[in-house]
Amino acid sequence: xxxxxxxxxxxxxxxxxxxxxxxxxxxxxxxxxxxxxxxxxxxxxxxxxxxxxxxxxxxxxxxxxxxxxxxxxxxxxxxxxxxxxxxxxxxxxxxxxxxxxxxxxxxxxxxxxxxxxxxxxxxxxxxxxxxxxxxxxxxxxxxxxxxxxxxxxxxxxxxxxxxxxxxxxxxxxxxxxxxxxxxxxxxxxxxxxxxxxxxxxxxxxxxxxxxxxxxxxxxxxxxxxxxxxxxxxxxxxxxxxxxxxxxxxxxxxxxxxxxxxxxxxxxxxxxxxxxxxxxxxxxxxxxxxxxxxxxxxxxxxxxxxxxxxxxxxxxxxxxxxxxxxxxxxxxxxxxxxxxxxxxxxxxxxxxxxxxxxxxxxxxxxxxxxxxxxxxxxxxxxxxxxxxxxxxxxxxxxxxx
Amino acid sequence: xxxxxxxxxxxxxxxxxxxxxxxxxxxxxxxxxxxxxxxxxxxxxxxxxxxxxxxxxxxxxxxxxxxxxxxxxxxxxxxxxxxxxxxxxxxxxxxxxxxxxxxxxxxxxxxxxxxxxxxxxxxxxxxxxxxxxxxxxxxxxxxxxxxxxxxxxxxxxxxxxxxxxxxxxxxxxxxxxxxxxxxxxxxxxxxxxxxxxxxxxxxxxxxxxxxxxxxxxxxxxxxxxxxxxxxxxxxxxxxxxxxxxxxxxxx
Numbered sequence: 001x002x003x004x005x006x007x008x009x010x011x012x013x014x015x016x017x018x019x020x021x022x023x024x025x026x027x028x029x030x031x032x033x034x035x036x037x038x039x040x041x042x043x044x045x046x047x048x049x050x051x052x053x054x055x056x057x058x059x060x061x062x063x064x065x066x067x068x069x070x071x072x073x074x075x076x077x078x079x080x081x082x083x084x085x086x087x088x089x090x091x092x093x094x095x096x097x098x099x100x101x102x103x104x105x106x107x108x109x110x111x112x113x114x115x116x117x118x119x120x121x122x123x124x125x126x127x128x129x130x131x132x133x134x135x136x137x138x139x140x141x142x143x144x145x146x147x148x149x150x151x152x153x154x155x156x157x158x159x160x161x162x163x164x165x166x167x168x169x170x171x172x173x174x175x176x177x178x179x180x181x182x183x184x185x186x187x188x189x190x191x192x193x194x195x196x197x198x199x200x201x202x203x204x205x206x207x208x209x210x211x212x213x214x215x216x217x218x219x220x221x222x223x224x225x226x227x228x229x230x231x232x233x234x235x236x237x238x239x240x241x242x243x244x245x246x247x248x249x250x251x252x253x254x255x256x257x258x259x260x261x262x263x264x265x266x267x268x269x270x271x272x273x274x275x276x277x278x279x280x281x282x283x284x285x286x287x288x289x290x291x292x293x294x295x296x297x298x299x300x301x302x303x304x305x306x307x308x309x310x311x312x313x314x315x316x317x318x319x320x321x322x323x324x325x326x327x328x329x330x331x332x333x334x335x336x337x338x339x340x341x342x343x344x345x346x347x348x349x350x351x352x353x354x355x356x357x358x359x360x361x362x363x364x365x366x367x368x369x370x371x372x373x374x375x376x377x378x379x380x381x382x383x384x385x386x387x388x389x390x391x392x393x394x395x396x397x398x399x400x
Numbered sequence: 401x402x403x404x405x406x407x408x409x410x411x412x413x414x415x416x417x418x419x420x421x422x423x424x425x426x427x428x429x430x431x432x433x434x435x436x437x438x439x440x441x442x443x444x445x446x447x448x449x450x451x452x453x454x455x456x457x458x459x460x461x462x463x464x465x466x467x468x469x470x471x472x473x474x475x476x477x478x479x480x481x482x483x484x485x486x487x488x489x490x491x492x493x494x495x496x497x498x499x500x501x502x503x504x505x506x507x508x509x510x511x512x513x514x515x516x517x518x519x520x521x522x523x524x525x526x527x528x529x530x531x532x533x534x535x536x537x538x539x540x541x542x543x544x545x546x547x548x549x550x551x552x553x554x555x556x557x558x559x560x561x562x563x564x565x566x567x568x569x570x571x572x573x574x575x576x577x578x579x580x581x582x583x584x585x586x587x588x589x590x591x592x593x594x595x596x597x598x599x600x601x602x603x604x605x606x607x608x609x610x611x612x613x614x615x616x617x618x619x620x621x622x623x624x625x626x627x628x629x630x631x632x633x634x635x636x637x638x639x640x641x642x643x644x645x646x647x648x649x650x651x
Contacts, residue, residue, distance in 0.1 A: 003518060224504055224522065225515040227493075231501050234490040241450065241488070242502045243476035243565065245510040252513055 008218050011301060015214055019207040022046050023197045030194035037324070038316055043187055043200030045315050047271045049308045050206040051264050054213045056291040056303030058260020061217060062253050063289070064298035065226060067233035069126045071285050072113065072133030076106040076258040078140065078280035080265025082147065085154045085275045092165030093175045095184065095205070095270040099263065106262020107255055114254035118247060121236070133285055140277040153276030177270050179205060184271055202271045209267065210304075213260060218300055220256070229253050261288075290356075294363055296370030305371045310356065317352035403428040403601050404449070404569060409458035411444055418444045419455065419625045426569070426618075431595050431602045433612045436622035437645065442605045445622070446573055449603075450482050451475040463568065473510050481562035483572045487554035489561070491547030495538060498546050498557055499529035502565045528564060536560040536590075552583035559590065563598070570594075572604040576611050588614050613637070621645065 004012065018025065027041030040046070059073055080102035087098035117128040140148040148154055158168045162175070169175050177184045184202035191197075220226050228249050231239055239246050269275050278284070287310065295306025325344055329337045347355045367373045402425035411419040419441045426432045436442050447453040449460055451472040460467050467475050476482075490498050503525045508514065520526070533539045536556050541549065546557060555575060562570055575591070576584040588611055595602050595615075606612045612619065612633075619636045621628040623645040629636065636642055 005518075005520070219518075220515050222518045222520070223515045224508075224517065224519055224525075225513060227497060227501065227519055228504070230493060230497075231490050234492040235488055237484075238488040238490060238561075239501075240472040241476055241482045241484075242561065243473050243505040243510060244501070245471070245473045248511040248513075252515075256515075 002215065004218060004222070008222065008300075012211075012215060012218065015301065015304065016211055019050060019210055020204075022049070022203075022207070023199055027195060027197055031196045032194065034327075037319060040312055040316060041198060043185075043198055043203050045311065046200070046203045047206050047267075048311050048315070050203070050210040051267050051271070052288070052291065052307040052311055053304040054206075054210050054267070055261055055264035055288050056295065056307040057210075057213055057217050058257040058264070059288045060257075060292050060297060060299075060303040061220060061229075061260065062257035063292055064303070065221070065229035065233065066250050066253050068118070068121065068250060068254070069289065070117075070129040070254070070257075071126045071282065071289065072117075072129030072131075072136075073257070073261050073288055074280050074282070074284035075113070075133040075136040076110055076261035077265040077268070077284065078136065078275065078277065079109045080106045080262030081269040081275035081279055082140070082154055082265075083262075084266040084269035085156070085273055086147075088156055088162075088177065088269070088273050089154075089160040090163065092162050093177050093273075094164070095177050095179050095266075098177075098270055099209075099266040102262045102266025102269070103259050104262075106265065107259040109262075110255045110258025111251070114251050114258070118250050118254060130282060130285070133280060134282055137277055137280040137282070140280055148275075148277060151277065153274050155274045177202075177273055206267050206271070209263070213263065214300075214304065221300060225249070225252070290360060294360055294370055296372030299370070299372040302370050302372040309371065313352055313356050313359075317348055317355055318350065320348040322349075402426045403463055404603065405459075405461040406445075406449070407459045407461075409445070409448060409455045409460065411441075411448060411453060411455045417625055419448070421626055422458070422622075423627060424620055424630070426601060426603050428568075428601055429595075429599065430618050431591075431604065431616050432618045432620065433604050433606055433616035434620045434622060435606060435609075435612055436628075439624075440622040441625040442622055443573065444625075446482075446571060446605055449475075449571060450480060476565070476567075477505075477510060479568040481565055481567035481570050483555075483558050483562055483570065483575055485573045485575075485577050487551070487558045489546045489554055489558050491545070493546055494542065495544050495546050495549070495557060496529055496533065496542040499532055499561060499564060500525050502561045503528045503532075506565045532560050532564045535563075552579060552586060555579070555583075555587060556590065559594070563594065563600075567600065569601045569603065572602065572606075574606055574608075575604065576606070576608055584608065584611065587611075591615055 002009065023041050023046070026046065027039045029035035029039050055077060063069055083102040083105040084098035087101050091097055113129065113132045117125055117132065120128060141151060156174045158174060160167055166175060182201050184205065187198050187200040189196055189198050228244065232246050232249055236246050265279065291306035291310050292303045293306070294309060295304065296302025322341055322345060325341045325348070326337065329340050332340065345351070363370060404426040406422055406424040409419055409422040410417070422445060434442055434445065444453065448455045449467065451467060451470050451474070454468060462478055462480060465478065467478065490501065500519070507525065530539065533542055538553065538556060541553065546554065549557065576587050579587065591602065592615060594600065604615065616633055618630070619633055620630045621636065621642050628641055628645055629639055631639065
């Protein structure tokens with residue numbers, strides 16, 4: 001289906017189901033139960049899941065296929081966000097032109113940075129991209145203030161021209177982002193028993209774009225171009241002596257992944273029309289590297305899983321505080337309760353980075369292929385067990 | 401006039417004159433061996449032919465066109481394929497994919513942004529790659545990771561990859577270095593078969609005299625960066641100058 005083989009089609013369908021039913025899947029606990037704080041099915045967070053999913057899918061096209069580790073992809077995300085906000089300021093609140101411009105601007109920006117950085121490979125390439133991203137961050141923070149509004153960040157104001165829209169709504173407030181009148185922030189709430197599920201327009205737009213982005217990445221992975229990118233990772237020398245010019249291949253991959261980052265940035269601004277320089281900071285670039293490696297670099301679905309995993313931890317673990325812990329452990333004797341809270345304390349709230357760091361180390365050490373490898377191992381273990389069961393039940397399978 | 405004409409090539413690395421006044425003419429459809437003791441400049445010469453190094457002086461003409469100043473991939477597209485001393489293959493890819501890449505390079509040139517069509521839909525490429533695998537006797541290994549194969553198989557694959565580009569000149573850099581005797585003999589047979597069945601010129605750098613004398617029909621002896629003799633194998637064997645410079649030590 002859609003020019004994909006059976007396995008890829010089923011993967012696409014799985015991702016489609018996961019994203020489209022996310023409001024249900026991420027809200028397994030009733031609203032007023034004690035576990036409700038582990039629910040992630042609210043629009044803001046779901047939007048972040050898919051937007052960072054898109055970012056990581058794009059990053060994986062560069063890092064997973066060619067092995068070029070860019071530490072500057074946040075620069076493209078930021079460039080996309082700024083372009084989108086400018087589009088909202090100057091043209092109108094429709095998200096389509098904003099997203100288109102952010103993809104184009106990020107693509108051009110990636111072309112420039114990639115052209116210079118790809119003269120080197122390995123660690124030197126990483127350092128060059130990092131330098132460029134930090135340069136962009138500092139420029140956005142200071143010199144480019146007329147464009148980026150410096151440390152305040154770029155925001156919408158009441159006196160923006162918005163030539164295709166209105167500067168202010170009838171009641172004198174700033175208009176909201178929309179898709180042909182369909183407001184991004186509008187949310188439909190459905191209550192079933194004790195559960196409350198939220199369906200947000202912005203989330204579903206992001207989810208559809210994620211599906212398109214994921215589909216495109218499958219096509220790229222399975223194409224001759226994708227094979228060439230894997231060949232670049234494997235042996236550049238052999239590429240050159242096989243009559244293939246590696247530079248345009250890596251540059252194309254770099255620009256494509258930069259455009260994905262720009263798309264993510266544009267979507268971020270479309271959901272919440274502001275853009276700040278911190279989106280370009282190197283920690284943001286590092287985050288997408290973590291997502292990709294955690295999920296499984298070079299696999300199709302890995303980056304999406306990694307993005308969801310990290311964003312879930314960031315938003316859910318960071319919200320647990322000592323009071324919550326005390327209420328969990330309140331059934332214990334006082335001294336023990338305090339001791340337990342004391343032990344767990346560094347891993348929650350602001351300390352969620354510690355938890356993430358430990359998990360990241362565990363994954364890298366024990367599952368070098370990321371979460372995807374974990375899934376494969378479980379699958380392999382289950383099928384081996386099944387084979388064993390059928391063997392013991394009298395069937396004889398020829399040894400492989 | 402040979403297919404490859406090297407004239408007056410010189411190359412200096414700092415204080416070392418690696419090559420000086422090298423003249424070499426490789427005739428079309430011959431098997432030309434370049435031999436010489438360690439440090440004679442064989443590898444430097446080879447690197448000058450494929451664009452890895454640019455000689456300080458002289459000219460290298462392939463099929464009437466100069467190769468100097470061109471990038472390795474451009475020289476390859478002109479019709480020169482190179483087999484390395486340690487097999488250079490795409491270790492992370494399957495054997496079939498390894499074989500498909502040169503087929504793509506032959507069909508689409510140095511760069512083609514073919515990002516939306518599926519590899520498996522490229523029937524002509526698949527067919528060609530499968531055919532070449534069969535010819536190399538490795539069809540049963542097509543789904544293996546190339547890195548997992550034995551040294552001899554890797555060498556076979558590399559030669560097959562070069563051949564699937566239908567080059568006019570095949571350069572081999574010590575193709576049997578570090579191989580067991582049986583693998584060496586297999587490689588000799590393979591190369592013999594290639595030169596008999598195909599419209600191809602082979603230039604080979606080799607240490608192993610057994611390989612050289614069972615394959616070559618023309619031999620150039622390099623010593624200290626400059627050609628000592630160029631002659632037919634039977635004359636090389638008896639040449640006292642060669643014996644003194646090279647064979648004398650081992651024969």
